[in-house]
Amino acid sequence: MMGLHQDPTDSGLQLILGLALTSTPEDIITPSPPSILHHHHLTTHRPNSYSSKSSFISPTNSDPEPSLTLALSRETYPHQVVKLPRNIPHNKLSSEDPLEQTSPHSAISSFSTGRVKRERDLSCEEVDATETERVSSRASDEEEDGTTARKKLRLTKEQSALLEESFKQHSTLNPKQKQALAKQLSLRPRQVEVWFQNRRARTKLKQTEVDCEFLKKCCETLTDENRRLQKELQELKALKLAQPLYMPMSAATLTMCPSCERLGGGVGGGASTKSPFSMAPKPHFFNPFANPSAAC
């Protein structure tokens, strides 16, 4: 009825999701406001200081159970074996290190800020890499002959645990924190940065899925409510046809509906009676967004 699609990929649903949850209380299954609103806030009022950026999604709130997040790689990939790729694309043969790979456009010019930045990051992180690769888990020492494709880093359990722990404290890092964490993990700052970016994306995705489930339940509740009201309306219409003449009631028999302050008939609400003025067992207009905990 309400045009609420069940498909989470539907753009209409996502729009409704962002709007509908603005009044989401804290006692529902979505402990944090929808990330859509946060994104708008961040992109329009991006703070200068890094410490204030942690408002994106609080990992302790939106991801209270890290073991249930989408990041299950440590459990599903327990062996930490770095294998050579089965097939090596031609365009990946130039350099093993992804950070040392420039895109096909990267050498064209320096007009793109991203390209300039990457080259700059590379230059500063190469120094860092030489310091850290002695104990790094990265298998990245084969690029001398230029015939090895890049191998994707698989973080160790310890590295993942430390990154997760750091993410719980703050979902964004300032440069000092990034450097320190990279040194502690024997990774490059860029890798730490990428991990945090991907981790934030996973958190947001998970939150979106939670929001979607919440809206599905709200939709079901509203559907049931609508069905009930439609049925009640049909009954009232039928009674109206059966009793076309107005039958005045004495003031003593009238009661006030506590929710909508409409007059109802009979003592005790009359819900059990089949009076034409019987009250619905629930409020006439049920808003799950204003009262989602009761709705879902």
Added chain:
DNA sequence: AGCGTTGCCAAATTTACTTCA
């Protein structure tokens, strides 16, 4: 004020790798 640079981020996408049927 306008401009270019720099740095960070989100979003989308690609890619390497793992798991499982």
Added chain:
DNA sequence: AATGAAGTAAATTTGGCAACG
């Protein structure tokens, strides 16, 4: 054992925004 599909996470690309000189 081999294989391909599906899933996952690391890495890349693109574009936007803000701060700074």
